[in-house]
Amino acid sequence: MNFKNIIPIIFFSCITAAASCQQSNDQVKNIADKLSKKETTVSAVLTDPSLMPLHSLTAFRDIIKQHANAEKLVLNTDKEPGIKITVKGIIKDKKGNLMANNLVYVYQTSTEGWYSDTAPHIQKNEGDRRHARLFGYFKTGSKGEFEFSTIKPNGYPNSELPAHIHIEIFLKNEKLFITELLFDDDPRLVGDIRARSIAEKFLIEKNTGTQSEPVYSYMIQNPYAD
Numbered sequence: 001m002n003f004k005n006i007i008p009i010i011f012f013s014c015i016t017a018a019a020s021c022q023q024s025n026d027q028v029k030n031i032a033d034k035l036s037k038k039e040t041t042v043s044a045v046l047t048d049p050s051l052m053p054l055h056s057l058t059a060f061r062d063i064i065k066q067h068a069n070a071e072k073l074v075l076n077t078d079k080e081p082g083i084k085i086t087v088k089g090i091i092k093d094k095k096g097n098l099m100a101n102n103l104v105y106v107y108q109t110s111t112e113g114w115y116s117d118t119a120p121h122i123q124k125n126e127g128d129r130r131h132a133r134l135f136g137y138f139k140t141g142s143k144g145e146f147e148f149s150t151i152k153p154n155g156y157p158n159s160e161l162p163a164h165i166h167i168e169i170f171l172k173n174e175k176l177f178i179t180e181l182l183f184d185d186d187p188r189l190v191g192d193i194r195a196r197s198i199a200e201k202f203l204i205e206k207n208t209g210t211q212s213e214p215v216y217s218y219m220i221q222n223p224y225a226d
Helices: 003-036 042-046 049-054 058-066 127-131 191-199
Strands: 084-092 103-108 134-139 145-151 165-170 176-183 203-205 215-221
Touching: 003 042, 003 049, 003 058, 042 058, 042 134, 058 127, 058 134, 103 145, 134 145, 176 215, 191 203, 203 215
Parallel strands: 084 215, 176 203
Antiparallel strands: 084 145, 103 134, 103 165, 165 176
8 A cells, every 4th residue: 555545545534533522522421511510320321231442531431520419329221241249338437437428430341351342451541440331430428438330340351369349439638549459269369469468458348238149348448637
């Protein structure tokens, strides 16, 4: 292929990319409008298969963050592979006071141990943390409680790290309390790995539900909160 033949291909690719970008922007604006008018919910948006390509986009994630609320959140579509689980928690400050109406961010891998739908990790600015496909923002209730449903993640492929859900708690002083939610029944969470997870103060809980409908409940005490 000579240079003259390459130019039309490059031009067509640029036009296609621009059209796709504009379509994504229009979709995000439409979602924001519907959420503002309460014509849809954050869970409905996150579990809509047609919107899954938007999940890695900063603009989409910002809309989810802006409309976070204290209702139970659903992170995955019905067709997402994996064991469906419920995650519950209560967040307290370092004095033991309940942290009500507090913004929380969670993100995780799929049952394959992947953050992306095309690769284990995401090669972008702050990759997995800012662009993970399975994510959500919510606020704690009046008693510092939260609840969301998702699929049980798996640890990274070709790794000994246990499965985990990242959780970040936003504070008024602009600090973040960051930790991980782990599962007591994870076969990787043994020996030195378990000891290291405990030393790093990750939260490990047992299934208090059933084998078919697991429930994991966490008590989170934030050492940085006033």
